[in-house]
Amino acid sequence: MKNILVFGASGQLGQCLRKIATIKGITEIFFLPQSEGNILNTDLLSQVFEQYKPAYVINCAAYTAVDKAEDEVELARRINKTGAANLATQCKACGAVLVQISTDFVFEGNSPNPLVEDDIASPISVYGLTKLEGEQEVGDILPAHFIIRTSWLYSEFANNFVKTMLKLGSERDELKIIADQVGTPTYAIDLAGAVLDIITSGSESYGIYHYSNEGLTSWYDFAKGIFDISCTKVKVYPIRTSEYPTKATRPAYSVMDKAKIKHTFGLQIPYWRDSLIVCINELKSAQ
Numbered sequence: 001m002k003n004i005l006v007f008g009a010s011g012q013l014g015q016c017l018r019k020i021a022t023i024k025g026i027t028e029i030f031f032l033p034q035s036e037g038n039i040l041n042t043d044l045l046s047q048v049f050e051q052y053k054p055a056y057v058i059n060c061a062a063y064t065a066v067d068k069a070e071d072e073v074e075l076a077r078r079i080n081k082t083g084a085a086n087l088a089t090q091c092k093a094c095g096a097v098l099v100q101i102s103t104d105f106v107f108e109g110n111s112p113n114p115l116v117e118d119d120i121a122s123p124i125s126v127y128g129l130t131k132l133e134g135e136q137e138v139g140d141i142l143p144a145h146f147i148i149r150t151s152w153l154y155s156e157f158a159n160n161f162v163k164t165m166l167k168l169g170s171e172r173d174e175l176k177i178i179a180d181q182v183g184t185p186t187y188a189i190d191l192a193g194a195v196l197d198i199i200t201s202g203s204e205s206y207g208i209y210h211y212s213n214e215g216l217t218s219w220y221d222f223a224k225g226i227f228d229i230s231c232t233k234v235k236v237y238p239i240r241t242s243e244y245p246t247k248a249t250r251p252a253y254s255v256m257d258k259a260k261i262k263h264t265f266g267l268q269i270p271y272w273r274d275s276l277i278v279c280i281n282e283l284k285s286a287q
């Protein structure tokens with residue numbers, strides 16, 4: 001097995017990759033936090049690539065603050081577009097394959113059906129736009145890429161909707177949650193497993209892929225599921241998007257079709273509620 005290099009290692013997905021790599025017994029994998037692998041520092045990147053000579057690079061580094069991105073457009077663009085381009089350029093020079101993680105927020109959200117990889121991406125937020133620009137840079141620079149779009153990531157690590165709900169649910173008597181945005185949650189541990197399976201398969205079926213858990217839900221039903229599984233007693237009321245104003249607009253519907261990734265790599269994907277149970281059990285056992 002050849003070296004795998006992970007950028008953005010202290011983020012949510014980076015920490016999940018570390019956990020799953022350990023479980024799978026993958027040892028030739030190296031995790032770089034921002035301080036050791038800033039994707040905007042091209043001199044540092046050259047040194048790091050020279051040192052590790054990776055065969056695969058996984059880019060988990062990103063600007064992910066969806067609302068804040070509306071005010072920090074240039075910073076979001078530097079990290080999500082230029083940072084991805086920098087990694088693609090380095091990969092090209094040393095013959096490495098790049099796994100670039102992207103998002104359902106590249107879509108506008110008006111499709112009546114689950115989105116396939118060839119559907120037109122037309123982002124409605126700065127975050128979504130800069131992530132799409134990152135995809136395009138990777139596609140233009142480096143043929144040897146896997147761009148994996150995922151959605152609504154959560155896990156026992158870092159900040160995410162599940163942990164926010166558990167915190168708010170323990171502090172408040174009632175919550176109002178948007179019920180007219182529909183998508184699919186993704187347990188980042190499942191995604192990490194899929195990414196490592198794709199890499200270790202040695203497949204050269206490069207391109208764009210969609211990966212989330214199976215099924216679909218609204219943020220409201222997702223929250224209800226979180227409280228149900230964790231036995232948290234809190235009243236939850238469904239609201240419309242218009243009743244919860246935010247800086248960034250989010251897609252009303254961003255369910256993705258996973259047929260391509262399942263068939264190409266022979267992956268089995270868990271149903272979202274089954275993975276949510278696993279995550280909440282992990283969180284409980286860590287208490």
Ligand SMILES: NC(=O)C1=CN([C@@H]2O[C@H](COP(=O)(O)OP(=O)(O)OC[C@H]3O[C@@H](n4cnc5c(N)ncnc54)[C@H](OP(=O)(O)O)[C@@H]3O)[C@@H](O)[C@H]2O)C=CC1
Nearest residue numbers: 008010011012013034038039061062064101103150152153
């Ligand atoms: N979170 C979600 O719900 C979803 C995420 N995604 C995508 O999945 C990927 C992983 O997301 P997730 O793990 O949740 O994100 P996080 O926000 O948890 O982690 C992002 C990481 O990127 C690091 N980072 C930021 N700027 C730089 C930089 N210049 N150089 C190197 N590292 C940097 C951050 O470092 P530091 O810790 O130092 O700030 C942070 O650790 C991203 O591409 C994201 O767009 C897709 C769909 C849903």
Ligand SMILES: Cc1cn([C@H]2C[C@H](O)[C@@H](COP(=O)(O)OP(=O)(O)O[C@H]3O[C@@H](C)C(=O)[C@@H](O)[C@H]3O)O2)c(=O)[nH]c1=O
Nearest residue numbers: 064066103104105151152153161176177178219244250
């Ligand atoms: C806290 C809270 C949120 N919401 C809504 C707002 C929003 O529409 C939805 C989720 O809110 P969050 O801010 O946690 O999630 P958000 O940051 O929008 O999540 C997105 O992050 C980026 C990085 C992605 O790539 C996406 O796939 C998606 O996961 O829940 C409520 O309705 N009530 C509440 O009390």
